[in-house]
Amino acid sequence: MNGKEYRIGVERGLPVGVGYFSVSFGFGAMAVAQGIKALEATLISVTNLTSAGQFAGLTLIVAGATLWEMVLTQLVINSRYALMSLALSQRMGEKIGVLPRLLIAFFNTDEIFALAMDRREPLTVPFLLGLGTLPIIGWSLGTLCGALAGSILPQAIRAALGVMLYGMFIAIVVPPAKTDRRILGAVVIALVCSCLFAWLPGLKTVSPGISIVVCTVAAAGILAWRCPVEEEEEG
């Protein structure tokens, strides 16, 4: 275990851990309001570590849906993780074995994935586990606190904290889009696509999970077709 690599990972994961705490705080409060026990809500967060999937899962549990409906919904909403895991797998290289991969896969959330891909140096197992440490703690602890505190915190503060995650996405996307026109192009196509899904009457009913997958595949597909990256600059 390389302590320095682990420490770098933990440091980079700090803002995500803080952001997760606030978002999962909302999840915990919401779950309890719908009749889920605090420990059950926390168990969902500890075992799932995903925002959109959990919010949708909570709705299904409360509605008493079938287990198959649960499988289908999670498959659709979380299918983007398959793309991310595939991209991460390429970046990790062949040296990292199956066992660490089984563990690292669990931590592959949108934000942790973004931080991992953002790293210039080769990815190591301690670094990746370090990245996941504070986010899983923040996510679980936030859920527990939110469930216990209920709705004591004013909505204004919860909303403001929730925006932090979007702020982090923006901080990751803007700098490379500024210097690389192809990435800017990919981002613009993805944005137009997600606006269509959000605002067009017919497409509005499509679940957010599917819309993210369609926009990602469309934008990345068009750019890969029109502007393939050179051999030495991939990743």
Place this chain on the structure above:
Amino acid sequence: MRIYWYILVMALTTYLIRVLPLTIFRRPIRSRFLKSFLHYVPYCCLAAMTFPAILSSTQSVLSGALALVVAVVLAYRGKSLIVVALSSSAAVLIVEQILRFF
């Protein structure tokens, strides 16, 4: 008791989605198209998730829009991840306090 089945099924489905591509497709991809595709995936995915969702993530569209503008401007100027995130969060808090008076 039933809730534990839900949680188990949720967790297992989500984990399988994450773990299969990470353990099965381990050899380097040769296809230039697929490599390029995966190169663009994170930016597209993050962009699609952020906008327009950020506009409806707060109590008013105005505060969500301001959070977006603040984050884009600071990120464009090369500010660090946490500065960008905290500033957009602060923008929301301030705007929503001001909006209370209208």
